[in-house]
Amino acid sequence: MYANDGFRELDRQECLQLLAKVPVGRIVHTRQALPAVLPVNFALDGDGTVLLRTSAASELVRAIHGSVVAFEADQVDPDTQSGWSVVVTGAATVVTDAAEHERLVRTGPRSWAPAPHEVFVRIAPELVTGRELVGGRSLYGLTP
Amino acid sequence: MYANDGFRELDRQECLQLLAKVPVGRIVHTRQALPAVLPVNFALDGDGTVLLRTSAASELVRAIHGSVVAFEADQVDPDTQSGWSVVVTGAATVVTDAAEHERLVRTGPRSWAPAPHEVFVRIAPELVTGRELVGGRSLYGLTP
Numbered sequence: 001m002y003a004n005d006g007f008r009e010l011d012r013q014e015c016l017q018l019l020a021k022v023p024v025g026r027i028v029h030t031r032q033a034l035p036a037v038l039p040v041n042f043a044l045d046g047d048g049t050v051l052l053r054t055s056a057a058s059e060l061v062r063a064i065h066g067s068v069v070a071f072e073a074d075q076v077d078p079d080t081q082s083g084w085s086v087v088v089t090g091a092a093t094v095v096t097d098a099a100e101h102e103r104l105v106r107t108g109p110r111s112w113a114p115a116p117h118e119v120f121v122r123i124a125p126e127l128v129t130g131r132e133l134v135g136g137r138s139l140y141g142l143t144p
Numbered sequence: 145m146y147a148n149d150g151f152r153e154l155d156r157q158e159c160l161q162l163l164a165k166v167p168v169g170r171i172v173h174t175r176q177a178l179p180a181v182l183p184v185n186f187a188l189d190g191d192g193t194v195l196l197r198t199s200a201a202s203e204l205v206r207a208i209h210g211s212v213v214a215f216e217a218d219q220v221d222p223d224t225q226s227g228w229s230v231v232v233t234g235a236a237t238v239v240t241d242a243a244e245h246e247r248l249v250r251t252g253p254r255s256w257a258p259a260p261h262e263v264f265v266r267i268a269p270e271l272v273t274g275r276e277l278v279g280g281r282s283l284y285g286l287t288p
Contacts, residue, residue, distance in 0.1 A: 024220055024227075028172050028179045034271075035172045035214040037181065039229045070179040076168055083168075085183045127178075 010130035015086040016048050018075070018130065025073035027052065027123075029064045029092075036063070042071070043109035048125035050088050053109045056117040064092040064121065071123050084132040090124035154274035159230040160192045162219070162274065169217035171196065171267075173208045173236075180207070186215070187253035192269035194232050197253045200261040208236040208265065215267050228276040234268035 010018070019025070028037045038060060043051045050071045054060055069092045076083035095101050104120045111118060154162070163169070172181045182204060187195045194215045198204055213236045220227035239245050248264045255262060 026170065026181065026216060026218075028181045030174075030179065034212060034233055035174065035179070037170065037172045037214050037216040037231060039216075039218050039220075039227070068178060070181050072170060072181040072183075074170075074183050076183075083183070087181060089178055 007131035007133050010084065010086065010132055012048075012128045015088075015128045015130035016044065016125075018084055019050075019073055019086050019088070020044055022073050022075055025050070025071050027060070027064065027092075028070040028072060029067065031059075031063050041109050041111055042073075045122070048088070048128065050123040050125065051104065051108050052121040052123070053104075053111045053118055054121065055111075056119045061094060061119060061121065065094050067092060068126075069123060080134075082132070082134045084130060086128070086130035088123055088125050088128050090126035092121055092123050095120040095122060151275035151277050154228065154230065154276055156192075156272045159232075159272045159274035160188065160269075162228055163194075163217055163230050163232070164188055166217050166219055169194070169215050171204070171208065171236075172214040172216060173211065175203075175207050185253050185255055186217075189266070192232070192272065194267040194269065195248065195252050196265040196267070197248075197255045197262055198265065199255075200263045205238060205263060205265065209238050211236060212270075213267060224278075226276070226278045228274060230272070230274035232267055232269050232272050234270035236265055236267050239264040239266060 023041055024039055025042050026037050026039050028035070030036065040052050040054065045051055068090060071088045072085060074083060074085035095104060101120060108120055167185055168183055169186050170181050170183050172179070174180060184196050184198065184204075189195055212234060215232045216229065218227060218229035239248060245264060252264055
């Protein structure tokens with residue numbers, strides 16, 4: 001969270017409840033020493049772990065496995081000029097246990113762009129932060 | 145862009161045209177050695193530069209000034225099961241020129257949460273990448 005920005009901070013429970021409402025978030029990591037961000041489908045596991053499903057051959061898996069990443073989801077409403085954003089920060093690990101993989105094939109997230117060989121990636125909810133803006137300026141305020 | 149993920153890559157012109165359609169994006173940077181991401185209002189300058197407006201006192205300014213950041217915006221449509229994502233990567237710098245600041249006060253982006261002392265931050269469009277998914281799986285496919 002950043003100070004002095006006029007947003008209300010959300011507690012962990014509020015954050016996880018909001019995360020459960022949206023199907024797409026963004027995974028933030030470092031790629032070739034540069035900040036990188038990629039939208040992905042996701043699901044929440046019982047303990048707040050973020051689950052991603054992607055191609056085993058994707059560069060994303062190689063980029064994030066074993067490293068600390070941030071996962072962000074948000075929702076804005078132009079009509080009420082309000083919105084929220086939640087960030088889960090923690091270590092990303094590929095699910096290698098066969099039984100767990102099978103469980104996730106049945107119950108886990110699906111991918112927008114299914115690949116023949118998919119893997120599941122867990123992001124541990126080590127740090128869960130969020131903020132809410134109620135009744136900010138119009139989201140169309142940017143239009144010149 | 146990541147290979148093997150079934151998305152179509154967008155060229156620079158397509159990316160900038162899409163960016164111009166949305167009022168909110170996400171700034172991706174490193175904070176205290178961890179990946180960080182924060183939604184912000186923005187506007188595009190003529191050359192594709194991303195312009196942010198924030199409190200001069202915000203930690204975001206101190207976190208990104210002079211460093212390379214990524215700025216991401218996306219849009220998804222559950223009805224058509226399609227979406228796009230654009231990422232601008234480049235150096236972030238605070239606008240210090242008084243005349244330029246005045247010009248941006250009149251013509252630049254507005255903030256959701258206005259602060260008494262605001263500054264403008266430019267993100268140079270050194271790298272502009274984007275991808276599009278047309279007719280992917282339902283965005284609601286994640287629901288157990």
